[in-house]
Amino acid sequence: MTTSTPQPPQGAQPAYPAPIAIVGGGFGGLYTALALAEQRQHPPILLIEPREHFLFLPLLYELLSGELRRWEIAPRYDALLAGRGIAWLRDSVVRIDSNSKTLQTATGRELAYSQLVVATGARPHSFGIPGVVDHGLGFRTLADVERLQQLVERLRQQRHPLQRLAIVGAGPSGVELACKLADELAGAAVVELIEQGPTPLAQARAFNREQALLALQRRDVRLRCQCRVLEVGSDQISLQGASGTERLSVQGVVWTAGLDFVAPAIEPPPERDGRGRLAVDSHLRLLGHDDLFALGDIAALPSGEDPEDSPGSQAPPATAQVAFQQATCLATNLMQARRDGALQAFAFQDLGEMLSLGRGEASLVAGGITLAGAAAFQLRRLAYLTRLPGRSHQLRVAAGWLADW
Numbered sequence: 001m002t003t004s005t006p007q008p009p010q011g012a013q014p015a016y017p018a019p020i021a022i023v024g025g026g027f028g029g030l031y032t033a034l035a036l037a038e039q040r041q042h043p044p045i046l047l048i049e050p051r052e053h054f055l056f057l058p059l060l061y062e063l064l065s066g067e068l069r070r071w072e073i074a075p076r077y078d079a080l081l082a083g084r085g086i087a088w089l090r091d092s093v094v095r096i097d098s099n100s101k102t103l104q105t106a107t108g109r110e111l112a113y114s115q116l117v118v119a120t121g122a123r124p125h126s127f128g129i130p131g132v133v134d135h136g137l138g139f140r141t142l143a144d145v146e147r148l149q150q151l152v153e154r155l156r157q158q159r160h161p162l163q164r165l166a167i168v169g170a171g172p173s174g175v176e177l178a179c180k181l182a183d184e185l186a187g188a189a190v191v192e193l194i195e196q197g198p199t200p201l202a203q204a205r206a207f208n209r210e211q212a213l214l215a216l217q218r219r220d221v222r223l224r225c226q227c228r229v230l231e232v233g234s235d236q237i238s239l240q241g242a243s244g245t246e247r248l249s250v251q252g253v254v255w256t257a258g259l260d261f262v263a264p265a266i267e268p269p270p271e272r273d274g275r276g277r278l279a280v281d282s283h284l285r286l287l288g289h290d291d292l293f294a295l296g297d298i299a300a301l302p303s304g305e306d307p308e309d310s311p312g313s314q315a316p317p318a319t320a321q322v323a324f325q326q327a328t329c330l331a332t333n334l335m336q337a338r339r340d341g342a343l344q345a346f347a348f349q350d351l352g353e354m355l356s357l358g359r360g361e362a363s364l365v366a367g368g369i370t371l372a373g374a375a376a377f378q379l380r381r382l383a384y385l386t387r388l389p390g391r392s393h394q395l396r397v398a399a400g401w402l403a404d405w
Helices: 027-037 057-065 077-081 142-158 172-185 206-218 320-338 374-385 391-404
Strands: 020-023 045-048 086-089 093-097 102-105 110-112 115-118 164-168 190-194 222-224 228-232 236-241 244-249 252-255 265-267 292-294 353-356 362-366 369-373
Touching: 020 027, 020 093, 027 045, 027 077, 027 086, 027 115, 027 320, 057 142, 057 172, 057 353, 057 374, 077 086, 115 320, 142 172, 142 252, 164 172, 164 244, 172 190, 172 206, 172 252, 172 353, 206 353, 206 362, 206 369, 292 320, 353 374, 362 374, 369 374, 374 391
Parallel strands: 020 045, 020 115, 045 086, 093 265, 115 292, 164 190, 164 252, 190 222
Antiparallel strands: 093 102, 102 110, 228 236, 236 244, 353 362, 362 369
């Protein structure tokens, strides 16, 4: 179900309150909309998102391996929002005019808003390296999962000697994906994990990093650190390492090396950080824009609670955990701003770190607990079950898991 806000005749005053518009239906946008819908006497809420399905990214690895089903981690927006008082417009926003409080969509709609939240997230960043856009595979959408599943199946059926699959970027996404793909390939191809820095998981907890290295070793994943990608081709990848330039033949290159941040055009132009993210104060409000807010990957937080601090200098990690917490804070602040009340400063609470490390295995550090293996895998799934959007969807997924057990 898609819907839009009706427009009054030209020159007439609107006979309805302008909605709070939320641009982007990822973790930040969707969970802000759901939290707003729980507020008493909330104004109309309009979620603008072009995709048909919400995607619970932390469990995307289990969808790749078939350990979870598509409906469990990718529910439809119309099902999630039904009966919640949230309108969903299947479109994308191209321009925001904060002076007139209007936005323009890709299909030509012009809509009024009372407050607006930018939650457009991030997309893969090619860093301008030749061939990445044309030949690299991503891992952030359902289509990406389907392409990788088809590639894995083809490699398992061919069983040609020296088949190779390269993953660029040894952060959490790259490491988790390398373990899962190695399990799925079952020796049909060599998995190469390529990292420009000196070590994988440079920002991870020491226990999780150690467990990840052991998991990679058990699966014979070839880890190449301090190795820079020069070019990606249709069947090869060029690298610059300590020993010089090397060209590897590959059957595929999965790119997890970085993120790019693109928000709609905003007038007047807001302040941004060096990576293109929108600078916000500690209340998640855009600097210099009273009715514009941002959260998630697109928002560059100040280093401390003082709004005069430089944005993004010590920002929390770009994870779903941060977006969950920001959504609750922002929903409160949107309502408080409408009442001219005091706004709440966002304070990130680090609840721990979890990694998927292959089929049926994981590692976690949380609440003073360190755990790895099958038990950690089950705890990780249960922890994410409580974070799935909407109580009804959580119960459906839980019932499915109980039936499987």
